Amino acid sequence: MSSTLVTTMDSSPEQAQxxxxxxxxxxxxxxxxxxxxxxxxxxxxxxxxxxxxxxACIVFPWFSRYSFETQNLEAALxxxxxxxxxxxxxxxxxxxxxxxxxGRISLMVGVLATFVTVLVGVVxxxxxxxxxxxxxxxxxxxxxxxxxLPFVFLVIILMVFFGRNIFLLFxxxxxxxxxxxxxxxRGQVISLKQKEFIEAAHSMGISNTAIVFRHLIPNSLGPxxxxxxxxxxxxxxxxxFLSFLGLGVQAPMASWGTLIASGVGSMEVAPWLLIxxxxxxxxxxxxxxxxxxxxxxxxxxxxxxx
Amino acid sequence: MASSVPILAIRDxxxxxxxxxxxxxxxxxxxxxxxxxxTLAIVGESGSGKTVSQLSYLGLLPMPPLRIAGxxxxxxxxxxxxxxxxxxxxxxxxxxxxIFQEPMTSLNPYLKIGTQLIEPLCLHRKLSKKEAxxxxxxxxxxxxxxDAARTMHSYPHEFSGGMRQRVMIAMAITTKPEVLIADEPxxxxxxxIQAQILELLGELKKETGMSIILITHDLGxxxxxxxxxxxxYGGKMMEEATAHxxxxxxxxxYTTALLKSTPRVDIPQExxxxxxxxxxxxxxxxxxxxxxxxxxxxxxxxxxTAPKPCxxxxxxxxxxxxxxVQ
Numbered sequence: 001m002s003s004t005l006v007t008t009m010d011s012s013p014e015q016a017q018x019x020x021x022x023x024x025x026x027x028x029x030x031x032x033x034x035x036x037x038x039x040x041x042x043x044x045x046x047x048x049x050x051x052x053x054x055x056a057c058i059v060f061p062w063f064s065r066y067s068f069e070t071q072n073l074e075a076a077l078x079x080x081x082x083x084x085x086x087x088x089x090x091x092x093x094x095x096x097x098x099x100x101x102x103g104r105i106s107l108m109v110g111v112l113a114t115f116v117t118v119l120v121g122v123v124x125x126x127x128x129x130x131x132x133x134x135x136x137x138x139x140x141x142x143x144x145x146x147x148x149l150p151f152v153f154l155v156i157i158l159m160v161f162f163g164r165n166i167f168l169l170f171x172x173x174x175x176x177x178x179x180x181x182x183x184x185x186r187g188q189v190i191s192l193k194q195k196e197f198i199e200a201a202h203s204m205g206i207s208n209t210a211i212v213f214r215h216l217i218p219n220s221l222g223p224x225x226x227x228x229x230x231x232x233x234x235x236x237x238x239x240x241f242l243s244f245l246g247l248g249v250q251a252p253m254a255s256w257g258t259l260i261a262s263g264v265g266s267m268e269v270a271p272w273l274l275i276x277x278x279x280x281x282x283x284x285x286x287x288x289x290x291x292x293x294x295x296x297x298x299x300x301x302x303x304x305x306x
Numbered sequence: 307m308a309s310s311v312p313i314l315a316i317r318d319x320x321x322x323x324x325x326x327x328x329x330x331x332x333x334x335x336x337x338x339x340x341x342x343x344x345t346l347a348i349v350g351e352s353g354s355g356k357t358v359s360q361l362s363y364l365g366l367l368p369m370p371p372l373r374i375a376g377x378x379x380x381x382x383x384x385x386x387x388x389x390x391x392x393x394x395x396x397x398x399x400x401x402x403x404x405i406f407q408e409p410m411t412s413l414n415p416y417l418k419i420g421t422q423l424i425e426p427l428c429l430h431r432k433l434s435k436k437e438a439x440x441x442x443x444x445x446x447x448x449x450x451x452x453d454a455a456r457t458m459h460s461y462p463h464e465f466s467g468g469m470r471q472r473v474m475i476a477m478a479i480t481t482k483p484e485v486l487i488a489d490e491p492x493x494x495x496x497x498x499i500q501a502q503i504l505e506l507l508g509e510l511k512k513e514t515g516m517s518i519i520l521i522t523h524d525l526g527x528x529x530x531x532x533x534x535x536x537x538x539y540g541g542k543m544m545e546e547a548t549a550h551x552x553x554x555x556x557x558x559x560y561t562t563a564l565l566k567s568t569p570r571v572d573i574p575q576e577x578x579x580x581x582x583x584x585x586x587x588x589x590x591x592x593x594x595x596x597x598x599x600x601x602x603x604x605x606x607x608x609x610x611t612a613p614k615p616c617x618x619x620x621x622x623x624x625x626x627x628x629x630x631v632q
Contacts, residue, residue: 026460029415132368196412200474202366203406204399204426214425218416 033222036298043294046287053284057103066094069252077270087272089262098254099277105255106281109170110236116174117231121181122217122224128182129189130212140186143179151176152242159247166249169242173235184227188220222299229292233285240281256281312339312380313484313517314402319377319387321355321362324370328589332358334541336377340485340534343511345518347532347549349525349564353585355541356521360487363387364402365394381485400430403478407490409471413462419473420458426481442480448513449476449506468499472506479510486511487519492527504531525568529553534621537561540586540596543615547622557624559603595627603628 037043061067072092080087086095128139155172162168192198193216201211240257242248249255256277263274321333333355340346348356361367363379363386379386381402386394398404403426406412414422423446424438433441439458446454449472462470471491478486488507492500508531511518522528528535528549535552537544537560545558556562563581583600592598594609601608607627616629 026418026456026464028418028461029463196406196408197414199366200404200406200412200477201414201425202398203364203404204429204477205395205397206399206425206429207395214417215414219414 033295033298037294040294040297042290043298046290046294049283049287050291053103053280053287054107057100057107060100061097061104064094064097064100066097069093070097077266079270080272086276087270089266089270089273093252095259095273095276098259099256099280102254102256102259102277103280103284105166105249105253106236106239106257107284109166109173109239109255110232112170113173113177113235113239114228114231116171117177117181117235118224118228120174121178122185122220124178125182125185125187126189126212126217126220129186130193130208130216132190132193136186140183143182146176147179149176151238155242156247164247164250169239169248173238177231177235181224181227181231184223185217185220188223189216192216192219226292226296226299229288229295233288236281236284310341312341313382314519315339315378315380316359316363317378317380319359319363319379320375321358321367322373322375324373325589330588331541331591332372332588333362334591336536336538336541336543338534338536338546340517340519342484342517343515344533345511345520345531346534346536347520347522347528348536348538349522349528350538350544351523351585353588354538355588356523356538357489358541359538360404360489360519360521364398364404364487365391366398396430399426399483400481401483402485402487403481403483404487404489405471405474405478405491407493409467409474409494412474413470415462417461418458419460419462419465423458423473423477423480426477430481442476445476445480446473448479448510449473450502451476468495468502471495471499471503475503475506475510479514479516482514483516485517485519487521489521490523491520492524493522500527507531525565537564540591541588542596542612543623543625544597545622545624545626547618547624551619551622555618555622557618557622557629558626559601559628560597563600563602595625 070093072088074092076088076092078088078092086099088094089098124139124143128136131139154176155169158168158172189212198211198215201215206214236256239248239255240260243255243257244261248257259277260274260281263270263277267274316339317337319333319336320331323330323332336355336359338346338348348359350356358367358372362372362374363377365386374387377387381397384393384397386397389397413419420439420442423442424433424435427433427438427441428435431438431441443454443458446457451457451469451472457465457473462473465473475491486507491507492503495503504527507518507520510516518531520527520532532549534547535549536546537552537558539560544560545552545556547556552561553565556565560581563579566579567581569575569578581600586596586599592609594607594611595601595604595613598604598608605627611627613625613627614630615623615625617623618629
């Protein structure tokens with residue numbers, strides 16, 4: 001906004017007219033934040049890496065000679081070469097393709113579980129913060145109680161009762177991650193509730209539901225988005241952890257977690273089986289963290305240190 | 307004017323906050339009436355219950371801690387105190403609108419001005435978005451925003467405080483309310499913008515015939531726009547008069563002290579007279595007059611017994627023992 005303002009002030013009235021008429025729609029705070037984000041180089045690197053990675057995960061396996069389960073026992077444990085770019089595993093499966101297939105799973109788990117987190121956490125937190133008083137107290141004590149619940153147990157119990165199902169994994173991960181989100185949103189809503197525009201909305205006779213969903217939630221989304229970029233890596237890590245324990249995806253399907261787990265086993269004979277999946281996982285987590293950092297600065301320009 | 311039926315009649319309104327420290331009688335026995343096209347100013351220091359007196363009968367304060375301990379608030383024939391939440395919601399923003407003190411934060415920063423302006427229209431008038439957009443755009447023009455069509459697509463942060471207050475006023479008048487409650491609408495604005503906003507309110511009143519309840523602590527504003535004035539102190543009524551009567555023949559010692567402490571440009575003053583002491587703790591009020599501790603003309607009776615209203619003219623009432631003694 002500041003840049004347009006400056007140019008409008010410096011330029012002649014005609015130019016100013018021209019300038020303002022080009023962005024007729026007005027600059028929303030979201031657009032503003034996006035422009036600030038694009039000025040942050042390291043965050044942009046993160047975005048580019050994630051885009052490339054997601055595209056590769058989706059597109060590359062279609063064109064590859066190998067599928068994630070194509071075995072070639074004669075080429076077992078071959079180091080990176082022209083034939084197997086990132087080497088092959090003990091069953092002669094191409095590691096690159098397996099990493100990309102694994103990426104599909106890991107990223108999907110990350111995104112979908114986080115989506116569940118946001119859905120549950122935001123609504124729960126917003127309602128709790130908005131209603132306040134005793135209701136808020138009870139709702140937050142429930143969150144506290146759930147915090148105390150060991151999450152691995154919960155997942156194991158779910159897996160044992162309902163079988164190993166990838167969607168169950170999403171839900172289980174989402175359900176254990178929403179607590180912090182709910183707390184963040186509740187805090188936001190409580191502080192926003194005092195703002196004049198909410199008072200004004202009440203004075204205009206707007207219903208409570210509309211106030212929560214049209215005014216309170218959109219205004220608390222900044223921290224939610226930032227936390228979201230931190231939740232995705234956490235969920236990916238937890239999926240990796242569960243897969244490592246053998247509770248995640250099932251062979252021959254792979255996720256980054258299972259790849260790393262099997263890579264650890266053959267670390268001494270075939271280090272590439274550990275190095276490459278671990279590298280991809282770390283780079284993804286870094287990118288998401290940089291993006292989250294960038295978003296935080298972009299969404300809260302006053303708090304950012306230049 | 308006084309003979310016609312009032313649009314809004316508040317009778318003996320008592321709004322108390324029940325807190326851990328005890329009962330805070332923020333509003334205790336306020337009565338006023340407002341006719342069509344009239345401007346009523348409510349004056350008092352910070353914490354005298356001006357805002358609570360308005361918000362309470364509109365159901366805009368959380369209950370608990372607020373409890374309406376008594377009184378009626380007739381809007382036409384409906385008692386708003388007894389009306390349910392839905393009924394109140396239908397009245398608010400439709401027939402009774404409000405504008406607030408802080409224009410910088412009174413608009414949702416993430417929504418286009420237009421999106422916010424059409425909200426009351428879609429809700430109360432059941433207009434389609436397109437129709438509402440047109441009506442809202444017209445009311446923006448009415449409040450003196452030149453480029454209304456473009457403003458509708460802008461976001462609040464692109465405007466200054468004065469412009470935002472205009473937008474707030476536009477939002478309040480889109481539904482053509484009968485009563486507009488303006489809670490210190492100019493306190494956060496600089497003096498020139500203040501004058502423009504007041505002028506605008508005056509024009510809108512003339513044009514639409516709506517009544518305005520103006521909450522303020524600026525006696526200059528009262529003198530320039532109000533028809534009637536209600537002076538509040540410590541949650542109680544001190545004096546009620548027409549603006550003319552108040553400035554020419556104020557009777558209550560509090561009003562007189564208040565008037566005296568207004569800076570004057572026409573009289574040379576070395577030191578501005580002030581009212582000594584500080585406003586009372588509303589949770590520890592004695593049954594007598596709340597101004598007792600700071601009153602220069604207090605009598606023994608003031609401490610223990612609440613003063614009865616004393617009519618000085620059909621439109622002028624003072625709540626002071628001095629009047630009854632004389």
